[in-house]
Amino acid sequence: MASALSGAGRSYRHDSLAATPDKCTLGRVEVKEVCHEYLSPTDKTPVAALGPVSLQVSAGEFLCLLGPSGCGKSTLLMIIAGLFNPTAGTVVVDGVAVTGPSRERGVVFQDYALLPWKTVRSNVALGPRLAGASRREANQVADEFLELVGMPQAGDRYPHELSGGMRQRAAVARTLAAKPKVLLMDEPFAAVDAQTRGVLQEELIGIWARTAQTVVFVTHSVEEAALLADRVVVMSTGPGRVQEEFPVTLPHEDRFSRESATRVAEVAASLLASVRTAQPRRPRRGGSWSG
Ligand SMILES: Nc1ncnc2c1ncn2[C@@H]1O[C@H](COP(=O)(O)OP(=O)(O)OP(=O)(O)O)[C@@H](O)[C@H]1O
């Protein structure tokens, strides 16, 4: 089978995996003063979960969102995806305000979100089918992306027949196969074993280097952020805000090498120090708060 990265023998938009001169002109994301409130499940009063948050993601940039549990990373990602409207503020992609979901913004959810009644191949083929590929072409693309995520034999299986890690890999393949301009990934590798995670991280960087898709990638892992990001935004809780930004200037092609391990670890250590200060304050004995 042709490699999913080779681009050989395909017609539907498949040349988009090849480098093109204008590849970095689309996919600019602007988050402007975005706030979000949820209704409290108990008394239905509004609870501020996020914001105000403002940030820009350049076309072709790989941005990691890092921060403690509950700081609003998934909420922000879903708002960028257009899956729900923020309580205040706007998200603009390539100059156009986001008002709902679009195939140009692909999401890998924290909890897989595969269609249970479709085979894994049909799930992955969905994006190409929606983009106009024939069933045969879409299935071919699906098989290539399944091979890419290390599951070449899984096409005929159903999501419930897969392990959690395999479901997550299938969800990654499905989103990549749709070739969105903006790739929104919510802890996509959290459920897979360490060895597979390393392979998927490196493959993702390989794909990103060729397509120059804009990526917003949520993670809890400072090591993962140091390996992947052009820039890391550390968020704090209560409600979620941007606490600090870290550009990561190590060349991507070197980050997975043994020689770079020390420098990547230094970046991860700086990120960890920032995340520690972003943790929610815990009550001290006697009811006062520690800083
Ligand atoms: N549907 C909902 N209804 C009420 N509150 C919600 C809802 N979804 C999220 N929240 C609250 O909003 C806040 C932000 O949640 P969110 O899931 O965005 O955080 P997160 O940073 O992605 O956390 P994690 O790292 O654990 O995935 C949390 O306090 C959460 O309890």
Ligand SMILES: [Mg+2]
């Ligand atoms: Mg989350």
